[in-house]
Amino acid sequence: MDNIVTVTIDQEKCIGCGLCAKVCFFETITIKDKKAYVTGSESLNCGHCAAICPSDAVKVMSLENDALDYKTFTPDRKWLPYGKGDTAQLVKLMSSRRSCRNYTDKPVEKDVLEDLVRIGTTAPSGTNCQLWTFTILPERKDMIELVERVGKFFKRLNYIARLYPVRKAYSLLGKNELQDYYDQYLEAVETKIDAYDKTGEDFLTHGAQAAIIVGMRPGATCPSEDALLATQNIILAAHSMGLGTCLIGFIVEAVKSDPKIKTFLGIPKEETVYAVIAVGYPDEKYKIQTGRKKPLLRYFNAN
Ligand SMILES: Cc1cc2nc3c(=O)[nH]c(=O)nc-3n(C[C@H](O)[C@H](O)[C@H](O)COP(=O)(O)O)c2cc1C
Ligand code: SF4
Incomplete structure (x- = not known):
């Protein structure tokens, strides 16, 4: 610290x-x-x-003195007093953000991506360590290269997961991840990879032009929380700026398991990646907000 x-x-x-x-x-x-x-x-x-x-x-x-400066909009720097926010508007933004799976070909400007990062850093962090890192992929050609590398990773994973003795051996060691992957994802992933090989349809980032990869340097007290709070800020702000986003958990898994992908991305090996945010101008429009599953809510009262 x-x-x-x-x-x-x-x-x-x-x-x-x-x-x-x-x-x-x-x-x-x-x-x-x-x-x-x-x-x-x-x-x-x-x-x-x-x-x-x-x-x-x-x-x-x-x-940083210029931490409140943004390139693409003028922020209101006055502190917003408690109770003076527009809750209805805030909730509308939160409920209108959707994982975007259709994007136009318009590239995302670097200034916009940098502003998103800066907005991300307004999040709280454990002991205010702010050890987050943001790796920006601003160009579609690099997104495609990433998709292909991650595709190869999943092809290898599928090959291994199909081997019953390997799954069994992992399970006997108390590691059920490979069996769970085999049961829940293998078939769907294989179908998507086949489709990519045949048609080039981007099964991973859905054609997004850019990505922001959120990682943490070593030494943070609450690394996953810090990274994901920054991530949530980014995806909400992106919606308000006219951008669609989608978190891509499959890439996070690949980056965690395959050091070569991390090297390709220029992310030092001591950093941990927590989120890959696909970003692009959306080619989809919704009519309404939808609800959520009923949350499990409980009150605690010691008496
Ligand atoms: C940690 C995490 C990983 C996700 N990974 C993927 C992914 O790899 N591909 C994808 O299309 N969507 C992914 N999503 C998006 C979820 O499917 C989506 O958030 C969920 O269906 C709710 O829809 P909404 O985001 O539109 O509200 C991920 C979401 C989270 C939170
Ligand atoms: S907050 Fe009050 S006590 Fe603290 S430096 Fe400012 S004027 Fe002085």
């Missing part, structure tokens, strides 16, 4: 209100004689102190 303190306080500006100390998780700041002082030896460098200070006295040096 990188908890070096990078908070500074301008004593001239500080009015000693104590708000920064109140919101500080690590007690990095203390108030003495109606002034704030950095006294702690650790900090999350989260920026709560700077965000709450009424006199602009606090700076967190490790936070």
Whole structure:
């Protein structure tokens, strides 16, 4: 964890209100004689102190100054007070996002992809480590190359999964993944690969022009959570920007299992990939929102 303190306080500006100390998780700041002082030896460098200070006295040096700048739209930088968001509009966005499986040939601009990444990083992260990485594939030709490499991976997997003694051996070792794959996916995957070989129909990324691969560097306290929270931000924002997205779990599996695919993508071996987001301009339009399965909901009451 990188908890070096990078908070500074301008004593001239500080009015000693104590708000920064109140919101500080690590007690990095203390108030003495109606002034704030950095006294702690650790900090999350989260920026709560700077965000709450009424006199602009606090700076967190490790936070990027231009982190709130976007290339394709002008953000409203004012903090949105609790209860002042448009919940109906937010829920409409969330419920209207659909996994997109039909795309036009229009490429996705790099500025748009970079803005999506930046929006991704507004997500929370365990101990504010922000160890996520975003590998962008902006060109369709590279998407096709990826699809072909992943296709080859699944051809090999299908070959192995068809061998009963291998499945049995894995099961005896308590590893049922290969048997589960054989039971649930093998046939469908084989059909899709055959179709790709015959017609070139993209069974994996559905013809998306681009992708954002979300990974994590080592050392994060909650790596999967961080990566997937950023991912959710990206797919929601993409919808609002006129883009369709689809998470491609099959590619995540292939990248995890085949180091050569990771190398091809230029992702260092110590990074773990958690999401592959196919991105493109959608060639589909829906009329209504649909519901979800009834969630299993329970209340806890110890009495
Ligand atoms: C972790 C994860 C992996 C997924 N992998 C794939 C995939 O490989 N291919 C695909 O077409 N859709 C994939 N999906 C999309 C799901 O099928 C989709 O989210 C689900 O059917 C609900 O539909 P919606 O996203 O339109 O609400 C994946 C979704 C998640 C969350
Ligand atoms: S919030 Fe700002 S003004 Fe208030 S004590 Fe902290 S540094 Fe001083």
